[in-house]
Amino acid sequence: MWRATASRYALLPLRIFLGVTFIYAGLDKLTDSAFFADTGSGSIGEMMRGVRDSSAIPALVDLALKNPAGFGYAIAFGELAVGLGTLFGLFARLAALGGALISLSLWLTVSWQVHPYYLGNDLAYLMSWLPLLLAGAPVLSLDRILAERRRIR
Numbered sequence: 692m693w694r695a696t697a698s699r700y701a702l703l704p705l706r707i708f709l710g711v712t713f714i715y716a717g718l719d720k721l722t723d724s725a726f727f728a729d730t731g732s733g734s735i736g737e738m739m740r741g742v743r744d745s746s747a748i749p750a751l752v753d754l755a756l757k758n759p760a761g762f763g764y765a766i767a768f769g770e771l772a773v774g775l776g777t778l779f780g781l782f783a784r785l786a787a788l789g790g791a792l793i794s795l796s797l798w799l800t801v802s803w804q805v806h807p808y809y810l811g812n813d814l815a816y817l818m819s820w821l822p823l824l825l826a827g828a829p830v831l832s833l834d835r836i837l838a839e840r841r842r843i844r
Contacts, residue, residue: 702826709819710778713790717771720763727760735763738801745804752800769793777823780832787823794820 720726728734736759743752755762769789776786794817802811809815828834 699830702822706777710774713770713774717767720767727763729759735759742801747799747803780828780834783828783834784824787820791817791820
C-alpha cells in the first residue's frame with residue numbers, strides 16, 4: 692500500500708521544486724531593474740554579449756541582442772508562467788514543455804561553455820522537466836480537478 696502511494700506522489704516533490712524555483716527566478720528578474728538594461732552590470736544585454744561567442748547557437752544570442760529588454764521580459768514572464776503552471780498543476784505538460792524549452796535555450800547559450808558539462812545547471816533543469824512533460828500532474832493538481840469535472844458531465 693505504501694509503495695502505491697509513494698509511486699502516486701513521486702513527482703510531487705519535483706513539481707514543487709521546479710515550480711517554486713521558476714516562480715522565484717521570474718520574480719527575481721522582474722524586481723531587478725538592472726536586469727532589463729541593454730548595458731551595465733547584471734543586465735541581460737551584458738550577459739548575452741558575454742556568452743555570444745561561446746554559445747552553441749550564436750544566432751539565438753544575436754536575436755536576443757536585437758532587443759535585450761524584450762528578451763529579458765519574455766524569459767522572466769515565461770519562467771513565472773511555467774512556475775505557476777507547474778506548482779498548481781494547470782496545463783502541467785504545457786508548463787513542463789515551456790520549462791524544458793527555457794532550460795534548453797539557456798543551456799545552449801548561457802551554460803554552453805561550462806566544462807565539464809555536468810557542472811552547468813541548465814542541463815540538469817532540462818532533464819528534470821522531462822518526467823513532468825511525460826507524466827503531467829496526475830495528483831494534487833488543477834488539471835486533475837478539471838479532468839474529474841469533465842468526466843462527471
